[in-house]
Amino acid sequence: MSATCLLNNTPDADIVAEFEPRIIGFLCNWCSYAGADKAGSSQTPYPPNVSIIKVMCTGRIDPQFVMKAFNEGADGVIVLACHPGDCHYKEGNLRAAQRHAMLIRVLEQMGIEGKRCRFDYVSAGEGEKYVQVITEMVATVKQLGKLSLID
């Protein structure tokens, strides 16, 4: 996916526009992963920068996963959950929302902009919302630029 976008580089293009971020997406199997499928099957184009990791519920996402993603080169991380009330494990999504809010505070203190880590809700039927959220996320991270860690 990301290999093809590197071909778009033109020497005199603005640096921000050239940069193609690498984003890791943790998607719940029951909702947003199916939402991504829906976007795909309806052939709606969206930026190819997100590498998806399917999880059984966003409540399974250990904050270590997110930190590891940043540490190993991700410029952004996106977590997509079932809407409140729709989580298959009752409240895994709310647990994830709480962890996300704390994680953002810690990441900000570490100099990683909160916007690099987004939490949102996308249902299985919301192919369009999926496309919108991914498009926004890629634009946001493009604007923030590459994330470089200490040494």
Next chain:
Amino acid sequence: MPEKPKLAIYWAASCGGCEIAVVNLHEKILDVDAAFEFMFCPCLLDTKKKDIEALPDKSIAITLFNGAIRTAENEEMARLLRKKSQLLIALGSCACEGCILGLANLHSKQEIFKAVYLDNPTIDNPAGTIPSPASEVPEGTLTIPAFYDKVKTLGQVTAVDYFIPGCPPESHQIWNVVEAVVSGAQLPPAGSVLGAGCLSVCDECERVKEDKKIARFYRNFEITPEPRKCLLEQGLLCMGIATRDGCGAPCPQANMPCTGCYGPPEGITDQGARMIAALGSILDIGDCKGKSEEEIAARVEALLDSVPDYAGTFYKYSLPGSIIGGRVKR
């Protein structure tokens, strides 16, 4: 009498508390002395670096190395002692995880120098001098060890055989390790943690644990905790749930929340992330039925607002050893 095996205790960037913990072995220190030739410890003995350099490689049986790696000198000594020792053991949180001074990794070297040498209200430095590895003076060039951009753990600069966590490690745990080595007991594989458990401080804590549902946080000065109930359940940010056991849980027993000095539990790399994961499971944002996504987010934020410094609280002892390790360059 055959020669006794050599024992060294070295401090790098540290406070001296680990040496105190060793001295707190009390009369058992005589047993240490009987078993070892205690030959290098800048805090207590007058052996010099050149004496260590003169030793054949691997001639020190055990070096207990406390302190983090803040300067080039710390790293040089770590490498020298690695070369001269059969066992290099990281003693204490600074060597294992970076500890309190590792919190400096939330700031750049420039910010630290500015705060310490320029803005500090008790310093008089009209020339704005800040330390530099080499300074020219009329007599020639003066050199001091370079101050690194970030604090590193011992394991980040050289191979470490074992880790004894704690700030400082409990004396009885240091004794357990010394005793195991002296008795020739089979030690666990290299890289293991010694003198601690494999669970969390909660497993050693005698406070009564019930269903955890935290509706709000309290800072330590805000409440007097009930004497027997789990402190976390009372809203105090007790790190015991994200901290390795082995200390015997003295802090919660004394009405103080655990601040996490034994580092992350077995199998966990990032103590702060562990604490976030744990709190995410037990924070109670109340009934979310019928609430919009924005309302839910706002309630979470309101609950979290009462704690001013998450990184400082969750990584008080473990920032350099954590996944991200500190503030990233920008």
